[in-house]
Amino acid sequence: MTYSYKTKGVCSRQINVxxxxxxxxxxxxxxxxxxxxxxxxxxxxxxxVDEVIELLEGIDCGGRGTSCPDQLAxxxxxxxx
Numbered sequence: 001m002t003y004s005y006k007t008k009g010v011c012s013r014q015i016n017v018x019x020x021x022x023x024x025x026x027x028x029x030x031x032x033x034x035x036x037x038x039x040x041x042x043x044x045x046x047x048x049v050d051e052v053i054e055l056l057e058g059i060d061c062g063g064r065g066t067s068c069p070d071q072l073a074x075x076x077x078x079x080x081x
Contacts, residue, residue, distance in 0.1 A: 001018070001019050001020070001079070002016065002017070002018045003016070003017050003018075003019065003075065003078070003079035004016050005017070005071070005074070005075030005078060005079070007068070007071045007075075008066070008071070009064050009065065009066045009071075010032065010061065010064065010066060010067060010068050010071055011031055011032040011033060011068070012029045012030060012031040012032030012037060012068050012071070013030050013031040013032075014029075014030040014031070015027065015028070015029055015030070015068075015071060015072055015075045016028040016030070017072070017075055017076060017079060019049060019076070019079060019080065022048055022049050022050075022080075023046065023047070023048055023049070024044045024045055024046065024047055024048075024049060024052055024076070025045070025046075026041075026045065027040070027041035027044050027045065027072065028041065029041060029068060029072075032068050033068070036068065037068055040056070040068060040069050040072060044056075044072065049076050049079075049080055052072070052073065052076055053073045053076050053077055056069040056070060056072055056073040057070060057073035057074075058070060058073075
């Protein structure tokens with residue numbers, strides 16, 4: 001399954017995730033800090049969705065109340081509910 005999520009409150013505009021059998025197969029951030037989002041995407045790849053959500057949920061960027069990693073957790077939650 002491929003899912004596109006419109007981000008809120010961060011520099012990236014969208015996150016595209018591919019999930020297969022509860023495993024994150026691919027993550028692509030549109031916009032944002034390219035090096036950081038590439039790193040987060042690579043670290044999520046191959047991990048169970050629930051594990052990625054647990055690791056990334058609630059991370060804050062500069063007092064925004066969210067971050068690109070937190071938005072990825074939200075995208076994965078939305079995609080799997």
